[in-house]
Amino acid sequence: MNYNTLIFDLDGTLLNSLDDLANSVNYALEKLNLPTRSNEDIQSFVGNGIEKLIELSIPEKTSYDKFAKCLFLFKNNYSKNMMVLTKPYDGIIDLLKYLKEKNYKIAIVSNKFQEGVTDLNNHYFSEYIQVAIGKSPDRRKKPYPDAVFTAIDELGVSIENCLYIGDSEVDIQTAKNTNLKSVGVTWGFRDKESLKNLGADYIIDTPEDLLSII
Structure with missing residues (x-):
C-alpha cells in the first residue's frame, strides 16, 4: 500500500x-x-x-x-x-523532518482538550504539522472516527492513502472504526504484547521503523 x-x-x-x-x-x-x-x-x-x-x-x-x-x-x-517535563520521544523530530521533506501529509488526532493539543503542537511540532485535532464538544472523541474524518477533510486527502499511528487500545480501535490500517508504537503507554492482542496491523519499536511501512 x-x-x-x-x-x-x-x-x-x-x-x-x-x-x-x-x-x-x-x-x-x-x-x-x-x-x-x-x-x-x-x-x-x-x-x-x-x-x-x-x-x-x-x-x-x-x-x-x-x-x-x-x-x-x-x-x-x-x-x-504541560510543557515542563514533556518532550518528543527520541527520533520523533527526525522522523517528522524527513516526512515533511518527502511531502507527506501529517496530522495529530488526540483525545486531549483542543486548547492543549493546539498549544503543544504549536510549541513542539508547528514546523511539521499543520492540522492538530483535539477533543471538542461538536464531535465524538476517539475511538469514534469523527476527529480522524475532520483531520482528513482539513488535509484534503483521500482516506485510502491514510495510516493511523498510536500507542493504546483507543488508537487501535479508532483505526478500525475509520477503516484505516493501524501502527502500534511500543515506546508509549502500552507494551508490545498489549498492542499485539489489540490487533494492531503493524507494531514498531522506534520512529524510524515507520519508514519501512510507508
Whole structure:
C-alpha cells in the first residue's frame, strides 16, 4: 500500500507527557485530600481524555461534586504546566523532518482538550504539522472516527492513502472504526504484547521503523 498521509496520536506517540500529566493529577488530588497516584497508574489511565483520567484517578464512590472540582483543579494546573517535563520521544523530530521533506501529509488526532493539543503542537511540532485535532464538544472523541474524518477533510486527502499511528487500545480501535490500517508504537503507554492482542496491523519499536511501512 502506498501511504501519503499519516495521522498520529499525541500523548504516548509523539510526546512523552506522562510526568506533567501525573504531576497535575496529583496536584489536584492533594488539594482535595485524596490519595495520590503513581506514574504507572497514570500511564494506564491515559488515552480517553482528561475526564476519564480524573475519573480513574479518584477513589471509587467519590462524589460528582468532588470529581468536578478535581477536574477543574487538574485542567487549571495542567494548562500552565504541560510543557515542563514533556518532550518528543527520541527520533520523533527526525522522523517528522524527513516526512515533511518527502511531502507527506501529517496530522495529530488526540483525545486531549483542543486548547492543549493546539498549544503543544504549536510549541513542539508547528514546523511539521499543520492540522492538530483535539477533543471538542461538536464531535465524538476517539475511538469514534469523527476527529480522524475532520483531520482528513482539513488535509484534503483521500482516506485510502491514510495510516493511523498510536500507542493504546483507543488508537487501535479508532483505526478500525475509520477503516484505516493501524501502527502500534511500543515506546508509549502500552507494551508490545498489549498492542499485539489489540490487533494492531503493524507494531514498531522506534520512529524510524515507520519508514519501512510507508
